[in-house]
Amino acid sequence: GIQVEQSPPDLILQEGANSTLRCNFSDSVNNLQWFHQNPWGQLINLFYIPSGTKQNGRLSATTVATERYSLLYISSSQTTDSGVYFCAAGGGTASKLTFGTGTRLQVTL
Amino acid sequence: GAVVSQHPSRVICKSGTSVKIECRSLDFQATTMFWYRQFPKKSLMLMATSNEGSKATYEQGVEKDKFLINHASLTLSTLTVTSAHPEDSSFYICSARDQGINSPLHFGNGTRLTVT
Secondary structure (H helix, E strand, O other), X not given: OOOEEEEOOEEEEEOOOOEEEEEEEOOOOOEEEEEEEOOOOOEEEEEEOOOEEEEEOOEEEEXXXXXXXXXXXXXXXXXXXXXXXXXXXXXXXXXOOEEOXXXXXXXXX | OOOEEEEOOEEEEOOOXXXXXXXXXXXXXXXXXXXXXXXXXXXXXEEEEEEOOOOOEEOOOOXXXXXXXXXXXXXXXXXXXXXXXXHHOEEEEEEEOOOOOOOOOEEOOOEXXXXX
16 A cells, blocks of 8 residues: 655744645555644644645645655744644545654744 | 534543444535544554445454444444453544545544543
8 A cells, every 4th residue: 555654753843933844655646635633633634735736824735746745834833833744645546545654843932 | 614523522431341433424425434543642544444335444454343333324434442452542533525536535533532
């Protein structure tokens, strides 16, 4: 099955800083999503982005499907951005998603 | 938007008992639902694919007799953890799509199971 890796595993930022999270996947995909998991475990869907670029406020994401990676950009980070960010990918006829290892982000004052 | 509801959000049970977790698609029909498990500070691992009207498809290493899945209607899938043991304590999350295969998965809020 598809393999999904994320980097960095941990990231500490000062409030106001920008960051880039990376997701590499091992095969072609027809589904790629970015999530933010809050301290209560809820998965917040940030982007559905199997290809191209999308923006939502301070967040944006780009997937280069031909090179098998996706990037999540967080600008002007806030303490509420803290948590774990997951990307998940799926490909072929399988409709399931495989999750990456996650990036744990801590934003400090 | 599509909403997936999961119940209960938290459950504590004694070792040896069984626990049922429900996953409902509130405003759409789902022929397929997915069950994930997450251990503390780990990623989400797919346990099984729940298929309406037929048997679930389990991932390698997941005991189907331990984790019983029933998908009896287009809006409800259930996961029953049978004869629970402390090592089954985990966070269980279900998900479903409201459209075709090339559309996002929507996730429930999860169920935190603690077996004492």
